[in-house]
Amino acid sequence: MPVLTVHSAGPGVTVQDLGRPGWTAQGLSRGGAADRLALLEAAALLDHDTGLAVLEMAGFGGVFSTDRPLRIALTGALMQASIDGVPVPPNTSQLLAAGAKLTIGGARAGVYGYLAFAGGIVTTPVMGSRAAHLTAGLGRALVADDILPLGGDPAPDTPPRRLDSTDRYSGGLIRLMPGPQTDLFDDATLARFLSTSFRRDPRGNRQGVRLDHDGAPFGVASGLSITSDLIVAGDVQLTGDGVPYVLLAECQTIGGYPRIGTVIPADLARTAQAAPGTVLQFTLLDIAQADATAQSDADLLRTLRQACQPLIRDPHDIADLLRYQLVSGVTAGDDLEQDGDGTQG
Structure with missing residues (x-):
C-alpha cells in the first residue's frame, strides 16, 4: 500500500472528505471540506468518485512525498506549489514520482487549498467518514513525520489534466x-x-x-x-x-x-x-429560485468530469522533456537528400 509522508505542515492541514451526513440529531454537524466544490474538482481530475478523501490546507500547505508514483490534483485556493522545484499549476493533475518532494506554500488567493491523491487517503473511517471534525474532537491537524495510507493509483499513466475553475476567491x-x-x-x-x-x-x-x-x-x-x-x-x-x-x-x-x-x-x-x-x-x-440552483454531488461531479481537458505543459517547465516522443514518424534519415520529384539528388 502506498503511503504519504508529511515532512512539514501548516497549522490547518487536515484530512477531509464530504463529511458525515445523518448525525445532526446526535449533535454532530456534517463537517467535511469547507469548499466541497474543490474536493469534487479533484475527484473529477483523478477519475475518482465522491468518496475521495483529501488533504485540506487552510492558508498554508507543507512538504509531502509518496513512496510510489501517484497522480495528484491541486484544487481550491490558489497556492504556490512545486515538485522538486518545478512549478505545479493549480486546478491540474500531475504525476508525483516516488520520493519527489511536493512543496505547497501560502495561498495567493482564497483560503482552503486541496491536495488529492489518485486512490485517495484510506485512513480508517470513523462514523462513516475519514474527515477530521476538530470541533467535535474527531481527528486532528497533521504535523511533521505523520504517515498516511493511500489507495493505489489505478491509472498512473493517465496524462495530466486541467480543469478551468470559476473564480470563487474574490467575494x-x-x-x-x-x-x-x-x-x-x-x-x-x-x-x-x-x-x-x-x-x-x-x-x-x-x-x-x-x-x-x-x-x-x-x-x-x-x-x-x-x-x-x-x-x-x-x-x-x-x-x-x-x-x-x-x-x-x-x-x-x-x-x-x-x-x-x-x-x-x-x-x-x-x-x-x-x-x-x-x-x-x-x-x-425566493424558495423556487433557490431550489433551481440545487445540484447533487453526483451530478456536479459528472459535469466536472466532462469539463476536464488535457494539460498542455510549457516545454520550458518539463524537466523530463527528452523522455517524450515529439515526432510521430521515423525515417531512414535520407529523405532530406531527395529532390522535389522524389529522386535522389
Whole structure:
C-alpha cells in the first residue's frame, strides 16, 4: 500500500472528505471540506468518485512525498506549489514520482487549498467518514513525520489534466434563501442588510466567519428572543451585538441567535474561500429560485468530469522533456537528400 509522508505542515492541514451526513440529531454537524466544490474538482481530475478523501490546507500547505508514483490534483485556493522545484499549476493533475518532494506554500488567493491523491487517503473511517471534525474532537491537524495510507493509483499513466475553475476567491454577490426566521426582520432591516457591503473579518475558522460592516448593528424587531432550533452550514446568524456570521462545515447543530437567511450551497464555497478583507454582499432568492440552483454531488461531479481537458505543459517547465516522443514518424534519415520529384539528388 502506498503511503504519504508529511515532512512539514501548516497549522490547518487536515484530512477531509464530504463529511458525515445523518448525525445532526446526535449533535454532530456534517463537517467535511469547507469548499466541497474543490474536493469534487479533484475527484473529477483523478477519475475518482465522491468518496475521495483529501488533504485540506487552510492558508498554508507543507512538504509531502509518496513512496510510489501517484497522480495528484491541486484544487481550491490558489497556492504556490512545486515538485522538486518545478512549478505545479493549480486546478491540474500531475504525476508525483516516488520520493519527489511536493512543496505547497501560502495561498495567493482564497483560503482552503486541496491536495488529492489518485486512490485517495484510506485512513480508517470513523462514523462513516475519514474527515477530521476538530470541533467535535474527531481527528486532528497533521504535523511533521505523520504517515498516511493511500489507495493505489489505478491509472498512473493517465496524462495530466486541467480543469478551468470559476473564480470563487474574490467575494462578490452571495445568494441567500429565506430561513425560518427571515420574517422576524422588518422590511427596513432586511433591505439595509441586502444593501450593505460586508468585509470578511480575520476572525473565522471551519465553524464560521465573521462579517464586518459600517453602520448600525442588525437585529430583529423588538429584540425578540428566539427558541433554539436546527442550524445548518450556510446559515447567516446575527449575534447579540448585531454582527453577522456565516456558518461553515463545523458549525453547531442548534442555536438561539436569529438567522436572517441561508447561503445557498452553490455559493457557500465562495463564502468559505473569502480571505480576510474580501467584500461580500447578499441578495435574497425566493424558495423556487433557490431550489433551481440545487445540484447533487453526483451530478456536479459528472459535469466536472466532462469539463476536464488535457494539460498542455510549457516545454520550458518539463524537466523530463527528452523522455517524450515529439515526432510521430521515423525515417531512414535520407529523405532530406531527395529532390522535389522524389529522386535522389
